[in-house]
Amino acid sequence: MEASIMDGPKRRCGAVSGLSTVKNPVSLARLVMDKSPHSYLAFSGAEDFAKKQGVELVDNEYFITEDNVGMLKLAKEANSILFDYRIPTIGTCGAGAAAMESPLQMNGLPISVYAPETVGCVVVDKEGRCAAATSTGGLMNKMTGRIGDSPLIGSGTYACDLCGVSCTGEGEAIIRSTLAREVGAVMEYKGLNLHEAVDFVIKNRLDEGKAGLIAVSKNGEVACGFNTTGMFRGCATEDGFMEVGVW
Amino acid sequence: MGWAIAVHGGAGDIPLSLPPEKRLPREAGLRRCLDVGIAALKAHNHPLDVVELVRELENNPHFNAGKGSVLTTSGTVEMEACIMDGKTMKCGAVSGVSTVVNAISLARLVMDKTPHIYLAFDGAEAFAREQGLETVEMSHFITPENIERLKQAQEADRVQLDYTQPIQKEVPKDAALADGDSQIGTVGCVAVDNEGNLATATSTGGIVNKMVGRIGDTPIIGAGTYANHLCAVSATGRGEAIIRGTIARDVAAVMEFKGLSLKEAAAYVIDQVPRGNAGLVAVSSTGEVAMPFNTTGMFRACATEDGYSEIAIWDSPTK
Numbered sequence: 277m278e279a280s281i282m283d284g285p286k287r288r289c290g291a292v293s294g295l296s297t298v299k300n301p302v303s304l305a306r307l308v309m310d311k312s313p314h315s316y317l318a319f320s321g322a323e324d325f326a327k328k329q330g331v332e333l334v335d336n337e338y339f340i341t342e343d344n345v346g347m348l349k350l351a352k353e354a355n356s357i358l359f360d361y362r363i364p365t366i367g368t369c370g371a372g373a374a375a376m377e378s379p380l381q382m383n384g385l386p387i388s389v390y391a392p393e394t395v396g397c398v399v400v401d402k403e404g405r406c407a408a409a410t411s412t413g414g415l416m417n418k419m420t421g422r423i424g425d426s427p428l429i430g431s432g433t434y435a436c437d438l439c440g441v442s443c444t445g446e447g448e449a450i451i452r453s454t455l456a457r458e459v460g461a462v463m464e465y466k467g468l469n470l471h472e473a474v475d476f477v478i479k480n481r482l483d484e485g486k487a488g489l490i491a492v493s494k495n496g497e498v499a500c501g502f503n504t505t506g507m508f509r510g511c512a513t514e515d516g517f518m519e520v521g522v523w
Numbered sequence: 524m525g526w527a528i529a530v531h532g533g534a535g536d537i538p539l540s541l542p543p544e545k546r547l548p549r550e551a552g553l554r555r556c557l558d559v560g561i562a563a564l565k566a567h568n569h570p571l572d573v574v575e576l577v578r579e580l581e582n583n584p585h586f587n588a589g590k591g592s593v594l595t596t597s598g599t600v601e602m603e604a605c606i607m608d609g610k611t612m613k614c615g616a617v618s619g620v621s622t623v624v625n626a627i628s629l630a631r632l633v634m635d636k637t638p639h640i641y642l643a644f645d646g647a648e649a650f651a652r653e654q655g656l657e658t659v660e661m662s663h664f665i666t667p668e669n670i671e672r673l674k675q676a677q678e679a680d681r682v683q684l685d686y687t688q689p690i691q692k693e694v695p696k697d698a699a700l701a702d703g704d705s706q707i708g709t710v711g712c713v714a715v716d717n718e719g720n721l722a723t724a725t726s727t728g729g730i731v732n733k734m735v736g737r738i739g740d741t742p743i744i745g746a747g748t749y750a751n752h753l754c755a756v757s758a759t760g761r762g763e764a765i766i767r768g769t770i771a772r773d774v775a776a777v778m779e780f781k782g783l784s785l786k787e788a789a790a791y792v793i794d795q796v797p798r799g800n801a802g803l804v805a806v807s808s809t810g811e812v813a814m815p816f817n818t819t820g821m822f823r824a825c826a827t828e829d830g831y832s833e834i835a836i837w838d839s840p841t842k
Contacts (some may be wrong), residue, residue: 277561287767292736294644299799314737318617319644321736421646422639430745430769448640452612454745458767458776465780 277339277413278422278427279305280316284406284494285448289390291427293320296339302411305427307331309518316427331438344416351417393508396425396433396442396490402514404494406440407455408433415447423449430457438463441491445504453477469493475502525810525828526564526717528573530556530824531587533708534759534802537836539819542685545585546836550635552583553824553834556730570610571631571721574755577724578625580710586822589625590664592728594673595735599803600664602626602728603742606634609750609808616742619644621656623651625727630742632656641742664728676732679703709741711757711804713750717828719808721755723771730762740765745772753778753808754785760801760818768796774805789813794798 279301281293290309293316309327317325326333329472342468394412394438398438410433414425417510424447425432432443434456441456470493478489480500488502490509498511508522532553556579563573579606580733581589592600602624604676607614615634618641620626620628633642642650710726727741739762740747747758749771756771765771770792777788785807791817793801802816804823812825819837828833 289767291738294736312734313763315733315766316738316743317736318738319736321734324735419637419639419642419646420649422643423616423641423643424639428743428745429766430772432742432771448638449688450638451744452614452770453767454749457745459773461769461773461776462780465776478817492825 277301277411278318278423279409279411280427280429280433281305281309282407282429282433282435282440283309284408284437284440285492285520287436289315289429289433291316291433292318292322292430293423293427294421295322295326297323297333298326298335300340301335303408304329304331305409305411315429318423320428334516337451347416366490367480394444394481396426396444398435398440398490398498399493399494400494400496404437404496406435406437406494407491408435408440408442410442410444412444420458424448425455430454432456434460436460436464437494439473439491439493441489444489444507445502446485449482450487453481453483453485455481455487456461457490458488470495470497471499474499475503479501524717524719526715527806527812527825528557528560528564528578528712528714529804529806529814529825529829530560530712530823531757531759531802532581532710532711532806533817534729534816534821535708536799536818537820538627539837541836542571542812548583549822550834550836552580552585553822556580556712557596557824557826557832557834558792560712564716564828569718570714570716570720571606571753573625573629573716574606574712574722577710577726580712581625581627581726586710587708587728588726589711589728589784591666591669591730592664593733594669595729595737596673596677596732597735597789598665598670598673599735600661600728601733601735601737602664602722602726604630604726605744606630606724607722607744607748607750607755608634609723609752611757612642612751614742614744614748616641616644616744616748617644619743620647620651621661622648622684623666626661629654630724640744640831643679643738646750653677659728666763669728669731672731680732683813690820705720709757709759711748712760712806713755713806715755715806715808715810719752721750721752721757721806721808723750723757725757725759727759739763740770743770747771749775751775754788754805756789756803756805758803760796760816761782761823762799764796768801770791770796770801770803774803778807780836784814786813789816791816794832803833807824821839822838
């Protein structure tokens with residue numbers, strides 16, 4: 277599991293990767309930010325830090341659900357079909373070597389099999405201070421040791437004095453486009469407002485990658501954008517507006 | 524337009540009194556890496572092949588990358604590296620590598636041979652073996668100088684803890700590393716061919732006495748390493764500052780959104796970072812070079828197709 281958190285006003289940040297027993301990775305990321313001289317800790321070093329900090333640890337089994345066990349099996353089977361038949365064109369299960377190029381596939385599998393359901397939260401308080409946090413288990417059937425966008429400052433998570441952003445979707449596409457920082461950069465260097473910035477970034481920076489993001493600005497605005505079919509999301513503002521959406 | 528290449532061997536508080544036995548081997552290392560890079564550019568090699576030549580600096584024990592990497596608090600080596608192709612925006616990164624002779628080559632394999640961008644620790648090591656990359660005992664990378672640096676850093680920590688509060692507050696953790704030489708960071712290389720294709724590569728052992736598992740700016744796309752169709756950037760300095768400043772990405776963003784030239788954009792971005800924390804090398808698609816830093820010095824070298832070349836440490840070129 278991996279996570280990151282960022283504090284807009286001073287752009288302090290904390291991130292963790294490769295966690296297997298820490299119940300709340302985002303809280304460990306916060307501790308990295310607050311209690312260590314570093315910004316990012318991973319794998320056994322992060323787990324050791326967690327022990328020293330006394331955060332809640334559980335057995336690895338705690339995190340594993342039946343659904344995910346089933347999906348991993350499917351993913352592995354699809355991969356092995358890929359190997360055995362070397363299907364050059366899209367086969368019946370939607371997997372094939374050519375599928376690598378298609379935006380709806382990754383690793384030769386339909387993106388839906390990956391069920392990318394990273395979680396994230398962005399907030400701005402009455403004083404215009406923004407913050408952002410993102411947390412994930414990563415990709416189904418990912419290579420051991422694979423790090424995605426969620427713990428990478430500027431990619432999956434970013435906050436500065438103008439905005440707070442958290443992204444979800446194809447990690448590799450989000451990293452290449454430094455998606456979260458892009459929203460802030462376009463506001464800072466192009467003078468766009470939050471909504472314009474989010475639209476611009478989703479429209480122009482993702483190419484064939486599929487992703488979405490939520491963002492808040494120091495002015496209390498909230499925006500979301502995605503080029504996927506849907507993105508699970510909810511938002512609320514002080515004036516009473518509240519919304520939960522999928523498509 | 525024309526090709527251009529720039530390399531760095533770390534920015535930091537490099538004392539002006541740096542003795543020749545510490546200065547000359549590094550200048551020679553930079554010169555050698557530059558020469559090899561220039562030959563590759565003249566031979567019309569792909570920019571990715573050119574920047575991967577930063578492995579010359581990884582193999583050189585005088586730089587904090589590959590052999591010569593600084594040590595973690597446990598006395599181990601955890602190397603990281605990152606490579607990016609400005610034309611395709613493909614990238615590869617690795618962290619927590621302890622036995623792979625050239626971490627930058629492993630990063631390139633992650634980019635070329637996996638559907639991912641970033642592999643770390645055990646997973647990265649396993650992948651290296653799968654790919655048949657050259658691996659060695661970790662002791663290969665450890666030099667006596669770095670064992671000494673770690674000892675000094677841990678002493679300084681202990682000394683800090685022994686004194687009373689006020690002194691502890693006045694002396695920031697890293698400043699206790701009195702020997703400015705120990706601040707020497709990362710190595711990096713950026714290049715553009717005469718068609719305007721850009722690439723960047725950065726490699727490092729991290730910081731002395733770092734916590735096991737600490738990841739710095741080098742493998743974080745947009746922080747220590749970045750390339751797109753406008754420019755290629757490799758940064759060095761205090762990792763934590765480079766991450767929060769998304770330095771490498773911002774140089775390109777400032778060029779794109781504010782219309783600044785490479786030199787102006789690079790200077791602008793370095794200016795935003797607190798003094799003493801960062802430096803970078805960058806080239807643009809039109810063959811410009813920029814090598815700004817706000818530290819005492821930065822080991823660096825560059826060359827352009829029109830025949831210009833430079834090797835320097837502090838503000839005035841030594842050549």
